[in-house]
Amino acid sequence: MLGPRPPRRWPAAALPAAVLAVVLVLAACVGGGGKDGTGGRTSPGDDQRVKRPNIVYILADDLSWDLLDYMPNVKRLQKRGMTFSNYFVSDTLCCPSRATILTGKYPHNTGVRSNDPPKGGFQVFRDRGNERDTFAVSLQKAGYRTALMGKYLNGYETTKEQGSSRTYVPPGWTEWQVTGLGYANYNYRLNSNGILVHHGRLPKDYLTSVISAKGVDFINRASDAGQPFLLMMSTFTPHAPATPAPEDAHKFPNLKAPRTPGFNEPDISDKPAWLRKYPRLEPQQIRAIDRSFRQRVRSVQSIDRMVGALQAAVDAKGAGDDTYFVFNSDNGYHLGQHRLVEGKLTAYDTDIRVPLIVAGPGVPAGKTERRFAQNTDICPTFEKLAGLEPAESADGRSLVPLLHGRQVPRWRTTAFIEHLGPNYRHDDPDLPKKYGGNPPTYRAVRTANELYVEYENGDREYYDLANDPWELANIHDQAPEARKAELRSLVASYGECAGADCRDL
Template sequence: MARGDARRLLAALAALVLLAPGCGTPAGKAVPKARSKTTPAAPAERPNIVYILTDDLSWDLVQHMPNVRKLQARGMTFDNYFVADTLCCPSRATILTGRYPHNTGVLTNDPPSGGFQVFNDRGNEQNTFAVALQKAGYRTALMGKYLNGYEPTEKQGASRTYVPPGWTEWQVTGLGYANYNYNLNGNGVLTHYGRAPQDYLNTVITGKGVDFANRSLDAKQPFLLEMSTFSPHAPATPAPQDAKAFANLRAPRTPGFNEPDISDKPSWLRKYPRLRPRQVRDIDGAYRQRVRAVQSVDRMIGGLMAAVDAKGAAADTYFVFNSDNGYHLGQHRLEEGKLTAYDTDIKVPLIVAGPGVRPGSVEKRFAQNTDLCPTFQAMAGLTPPDSVDGSSLLPLLHSDPVTSWRTTAYIEHTGPNYRRSDPDLPRKYGGNPPTYRAVRTASELYVEYENGDREYYDLARDPYELGNMYGQAPEARKAELRSALQSYRTCTGLACRNL
């Protein structure tokens, strides 16, 4: 049966009977409903998935990305999506496996507590969404960035041309932060790219991504394509055509920018001086560079959407736009950085368009990066394993009635970071907190630091996290939040999903 005929048959059946629960839906989490005339058509049995994962992209950049805004108009924006760790490697390990950092064992960017080698040694590579989808007959591709420590350099030796399990096509480098002068591992063959305009990494992988999508569609094979950019991670190098754009932009001046009084903040932050004019100018310059750097990512999205549309496959393809963590620029007197528990760093974009997703919709319920792996598996018609800590977002994407859903997000961070070789090493006043664990609710942020410091913010009254109210918060409520943190810090699988 042709794909179009199958889709029409599914739509006809949906008008007569209630749809069965999705394969990836945890037991007791959702009961799908019959679709109305205004509900988008039912998805294909094995839709394509295009996942764009950016690096350090904060919400304040989306306003300058027209194709991302088009994606919002075509699909659903998750208004409360949080990462479980604001550092690159732990976050990406969680995305790949659906497990919190304390379960992947990837707590930092470098051994012995993190990085590619730890991810590999602990068996995580056998439990990624790529492995699951490839086994189910999907063509899978990763292009751009993998995990910190996966670097095609002489020091890495055997890993120079290593291709992890689960990937049909592999076009990856570990040294792409500048977007120039890198070695790309193309399915086990290294190719050097220099400093010519055509060597710009986002341009290179956009072409390869479009080619992969076209070949997969021509072969009539379902595919998952992950476009994993280094942009806008520092140095936030823009494509040549964007180098002088947005000349008059300034970093957003939110109420928390260069915060006047931080005497109530934790001890690691409390002694930070107010930003001087030169530092503010540097922050504005960094913001302009970040906006310039994401223009090539935005064109990547536009090019992939156009390629899929040209093949007539838009109705069978999910587009997922996301970031591994957020970024702060001037808030709470912090220069450039991302390692805090504040919303600037933990609350990041997640936008999904595709079959069954209502155009222009906004989802307020909580989602985390633990949810992406089971969501991709559920999109492919698979049942996510019990070991994942997250839940499939498919019921929310399809506007199915959900009887219960999480009301908290959990964040864990291992610090401080003093490794000079780490591309995420914070600047002096960029924010380098000690180890902490945090719970984010709809109206609260609660943080426990390993050194004994505590933070509590009433976000309903103080959305910019200006006043630490830990001393004034009701003891009963603090006890509840402490209990939630204690449950999260050791949970696994179903126990995490039930919190």
């Protein structure tokens, strides 16, 4: 017999709650400039003698909140910096999320709605002109040495249509150590500043370790040159197959996936049509989920060591006080919640709410920031930290006032999520497993106490998170009509907004 549903007490409209886990590292340097038409924007009065911080940005792939307990260096970063507890991604798919991170624009404005053409992927990102409007272009024009290591965008790989893409280096990047197919962390070709370098199956070829060493070398060289730097470390881990480094392959032998209240949810009769048909998880599926969780925990050990190594390199150069560390993920991940085996494409908190942690000059130690932030804010934040004025075309806002404890008269109290689906391309690394969750196209709004989802097929979801934080009871039919009308209007406004119109919502 099922337990009682949570009491139906209606929440206040929208209050802040924060999710941020980001690691920024920045060192002193020169600035420069004037406006340009391609994304490089400087503040009036900028001077090349101005000392600017370095930024070290660590962006993991599919890293969910439940992995942080197994990452001691990241937890140390939390203690000396700020954690955003209400940080949400605008799309839970890799390529759309990363396109938003790079540009500060929602997917409906980048035009990157999926991993593959004609709706998304590297080719669409490039063809729509987004590469000229990234934080890398802005910071490089302002005198920063910039580097991207690891993963760029889905589709950045050799195909018949774009056979040379693996040697292509986008604008804005001083150094480029990137591969398109590094999910297994072995047997890949790294584009090393336009030269392809093959890496095989030996322990020394493990991709996360390779780029970690290259990241340390970049910090050393940039520091010795006296040039401010932006280093973006973009891992493929813990994305499936979540291959761990050799030294981590047998750790955590008895670990199991967290058994949250939503794990193998007993009653999903109130869920949308795409999910209602899912059966309860069987024992073999639960065992597979536990194996997957162990692999994910094992794989992030190499990311955690990377965080420690980069921090040590910055400290060794005496740049610790001038460097921001930002730790982040492109989306979350579900494992067993709501009867979903594993995946990331839903509007539930498991998938949309991810870590953002920031430590650096002027950031209070050990603080949790509950005001809302989104991946639209990363680009404007990096530009502001570098002394630039973010572009008016950005949909997001700089988080610098929050990082430095300044008063902000008005701040957003909602987050917007949009998703295009389903996709059944078998060569897509994000193709969901059977019963992994591949919902129809939807748009959603998350407030402090609510999740509201509109599906293209007419289905709706509404959760009272104050009383039902695990999103078990879809009470859309019982919700007040006036409140639903407000949320419908908000979704419509977000779905059409651009630039300042987005920032004012």
